[in-house]
Amino acid sequence: MALKQVIGQERALKILRRCIAKNRIAHAYLFAGEDGIGKKLTAVNFAKTLNCRNNADDSLFTAGEKEKSAVEADSCDNCSSCVKIDKRSHPDVFFIAPENGQIKVNAIRRLEESLSYKAFEGNWKIAVIDGAETLNQSAANAFLKTLEEPPGRSVLVLISSMPELVPLTVRSRCQRINFSPLPLKKMGELLEHGLSTERTPMDSGRAELLGLLSGGRPGWALSGDLIGTRDRLFDDFKSLLSSVNEDLWEDREAMEEWFEWVQLWLRDIAVFAATGSADLTINKDRAKEIKDMSQRVQLKDVLKLSNTFYNIKDTLRFNLNKQLTLYHTYLLLKKTFA
Ligand SMILES: [Zn+2]
Known part of the structure; x- marks a missing residue:
């Protein structure tokens, strides 16, 4: 899938696309919001968009054209880079998640080393750090170096459903992007008409119940x-x-x-x-x-x-x-x- 298929997070997508349009990608983002509402999906598709091989070489465009095309900035979802990121096998895109409830210092050290090399295939080196609130103290300290002196053309995307628990020293160095649960009506439509081609639509009573039970969190409704x-x-x-x-x-x-x-x-x-x-x-x-x-x-x-x-x-x-x-x-x- 691509950014345009992330539903109900228009505000977050607009901010990210504006960053791409103005060529002002922050060194670090913090995607904040409840579980199951599309933070990771957005992070993956943001990474795909940044490294997509079918995104035209932007030096060929005038500033006005660039602005216009970036409103729709997205991945092609098809090229070798997009496919590798989906399969988590892209050499320049890293995924970190808690192990036994914590992100430990070794994981951060390995990441720092990977980020220090030049990109192999992509334009950008991107690290997606899920569950950022579980960075333990020594991992957070080790991470500060990368946040303060990020290697060139690298982006860190931290994801957290409990952003207030992300160590302040880390949090304050990230551009925060908030994600919100979907309004009930939108959830109902989404579930009733099928979230994507692989999923079959469901009857409206069941869709409404799932929408309510999940509190507007599609990831939760479908897990x-x-x-x-x-x-x-x-x-x-x-x-x-x-x-x-x-x-x-x-x-x-x-x-x-x-x-x-x-x-x-x-x-x-x-x-x-x-x-x-x-x-x-x-x-x-x-x-x-x-x-x-x-x-x-x-x-x-x-x-x-x-x-x-x-x-x-x-x-x-x-x-x-x-x-x-x-x-x-x-x-x-x-x-x-x-
Ligand atoms: Zn692509």
């Missing part, structure tokens, strides 16, 4: 079986209202997932309790169960519980005891749901 996950976790939630299953959470990840999704049920229960109708709920296909649960609670208690669960989720990174947390959660639910 795996979101509705199936929703069903499994909703059933887990319902069962915890009546009894404790000690195997509910396999590991910390499962706990995090549970506490993330529980907010969705509590939201719908609160909406139903407040309005007496399913119109504004997200899980419309489970409206009956949501209605039943909403009749067992006071609105203010649901909101309080939501807040408490939010705080618990926030402290999960401190390795809370799984069993204690489970019983505590069960008691909180029991207290709220009569």
